[in-house]
Amino acid sequence: MHNMPQPHDHQHCIDDAMARARELCLRRQVKFTRIREQVLACVWANHQPVGAYTILEEIAKESDRRPAPPTVYRALDFLLDNGLVHRIASLNAFVGCKDPSHHHQGHFLICRQCRNVIELDADIINSAISTAATQYGFVVETPCVEVVGCCAGCRELSDNE
Amino acid sequence: MHNMPQPHDHQHCIDDAMARARELCLRRQVKFTRIREQVLACVWANHQPVGAYTILEEIAKESDRRPAPPTVYRALDFLLDNGLVHRIASLNAFVGCKDPSHHHQGHFLICRQCRNVIELDADIINSAISTAATQYGFVVETPCVEVVGCCAGCRELSDNE
DNA sequence: AATAAAATGTTATAATATTGCATTAGCGTG
DNA sequence: CACGCTAATGCAATATTATAACATTTTATT
Ligand SMILES: [Zn+2]
Ligand SMILES: [Zn+2]
Ligand SMILES: [Zn+2]
Ligand SMILES: [Zn+2]
Numbered sequence: 001m002h003n004m005p006q007p008h009d010h011q012h013c014i015d016d017a018m019a020r021a022r023e024l025c026l027r028r029q030v031k032f033t034r035i036r037e038q039v040l041a042c043v044w045a046n047h048q049p050v051g052a053y054t055i056l057e058e059i060a061k062e063s064d065r066r067p068a069p070p071t072v073y074r075a076l077d078f079l080l081d082n083g084l085v086h087r088i089a090s091l092n093a094f095v096g097c098k099d100p101s102h103h104h105q106g107h108f109l110i111c112r113q114c115r116n117v118i119e120l121d122a123d124i125i126n127s128a129i130s131t132a133a134t135q136y137g138f139v140v141e142t143p144c145v146e147v148v149g150c151c152a153g154c155r156e157l158s159d160n161e
Numbered sequence: 162m163h164n165m166p167q168p169h170d171h172q173h174c175i176d177d178a179m180a181r182a183r184e185l186c187l188r189r190q191v192k193f194t195r196i197r198e199q200v201l202a203c204v205w206a207n208h209q210p211v212g213a214y215t216i217l218e219e220i221a222k223e224s225d226r227r228p229a230p231p232t233v234y235r236a237l238d239f240l241l242d243n244g245l246v247h248r249i250a251s252l253n254a255f256v257g258c259k260d261p262s263h264h265h266q267g268h269f270l271i272c273r274q275c276r277n278v279i280e281l282d283a284d285i286i287n288s289a290i291s292t293a294a295t296q297y298g299f300v301v302e303t304p305c306v307e308v309v310g311c312c313a314g315c316r317e318l319s320d321n322e
Numbered sequence: 323a324a325t326a327a328a329a330t331g332t333t334a335t336a337a338t339a340t341t342g343c344a345t346t347a348g349c350g351t352g
Numbered sequence: 353c354a355c356g357c358t359a360a361t362g363c364a365a366t367a368t369t370a371t372a373a374c375a376t377t378t379t380a381t382t
Contacts, residue, residue, distance in 0.1 A: 089250045089251035089307070090250035090251075090305050107290075107293065109294055109297060109299045109301075111299075112302060118297050118299060120293055120297070122289070122293035124289045124292060124293055125286070125289045125290055125293055127289070128283070128285045128286045128288070128289035128290075129268075129286055129289075129306065129308055131285060132268065132281055132283035132285055132286055133270055133308060133310065136270060136279050136281070136312075136313065137312065137313025137316070138270045138272075138279060138308075138310055138311070138312050138313065139310050139311045139316065140270075140308050140310045141273060141308075141309050141310040141311065142308070142309040142310070143306070143308045143309075144251050144305075144306070144307045144308065144309070145290065145304070145305070145306050146250070146304075146305045147290055147294060147299075147301055147303070147304045147305065148302055148303040148304075148305070149294065149299055149300050149301045149302040149303070150299070150300045150302065151297075151298065151299050152297065152298025152299065155298070155300065
């Protein structure tokens with residue numbers, strides 16, 4: 001298995017994410033219900049974007065009851081609203097957000113090969129977009145940047161062939 | 162009606178686009194068939210992204226025969242392959258490309274209000290993305306930049322309220 | 323004309339997402 | 353505790369976007 005962005009203790013990613021989510025929901029006085037927790041756990045199973053219906057299947061497997069699509073989508077909406085996950089428009093899929101405490105859109109590097117996603121929020125990209133947009137009198141509200149390419153790990157593997 | 166990016170002679174946009182397409186297909190020795198022409202004309206009806214099924218409806222209206230979805234999607238695939246249209250992933254919709262002669266991905270400014278799309282291909286954005294990606298050892302292949310915001314025209318209108 | 327390749331037609335279905343309404347769970351008030 | 357309110361979930365149906373599989377037609381080549 002080499003589907004991690006860089007080798008790392010992913011259980012730590014999961015634990016962190018779930019802890020942050022619990023804390024954040026407490027602080028905001030919103031409810032981190034069972035289904036929301038399950039969906040978030042699914043999304044954090046790895047660093048690859050996961051589709052709504054895959055989440056549905058996963059939950060069906062692990063809990064012997066199959067939630068209907070609206071249930072999953074509502075949980076996803078909640079998580080999106082609270083910045084706990086991001087939606088990757090070009091993939092119709094969702095990834096966990098590594099920093100849900102402050103609202104941001106994020107930029108995503110998607111490896112074509114291992115499908116892992118690296119989330120950034122690079123000022124340099126936001127500035128460049130604003131600068132270019134300004135030349136057209138356009139005011140940026142929500143930039144969506146989803147970059148397909150090849151990650152460090154996968155290029156290393158290719159090189160060693 | 163104020164759904165044009167800036168006031169302009171849009172018939173000129175259409176005529177230009179269709180002429181470019183014809184010429185380009187001739188040069189590349191690929192066929193600019195009736196259905197492909199109809200679909201491209203639909204896409205160029207205005208500067209707003211248009212969905213595949215909307216295109217289908219439009220063609221059904223104007224020609225009394227309703228193409229099936231695969232017909233429209235195949236025409237769109239052809240147009241995409243030849244750079245004559247772009248797909249806006251975040252909207253599941255398509256816009257005409259203003260410069261199909263050289264291959265490029267393009268950046269899109271989408272007005273939240275009038276839905277018009279401005280296409281750019283700004284070096285400054287591509288550079289910023291590459292720079293940011295490089296810091297993660299990530300090599301960019303296909304950047305996808307779709308920015309929602311507010312265009313000059315719509316802000317003017319808002320200001321005058 | 324015979325053949326092959328490309329394009330289109332046709333039917334069915336997959337994959338993603340939402341609407342509308344019923345039911346349940348949680349919570350504060352009296 | 354009963355009541356009423358709201359948020360959350362369950363559930364059935366359906367909308368929207370996209371593709372698969374195979375038949376037929378058109379076009380180009382020999
Ligand atoms: Zn991890
Ligand atoms: Zn990779
Ligand atoms: Zn125009
Ligand atoms: Zn506008």
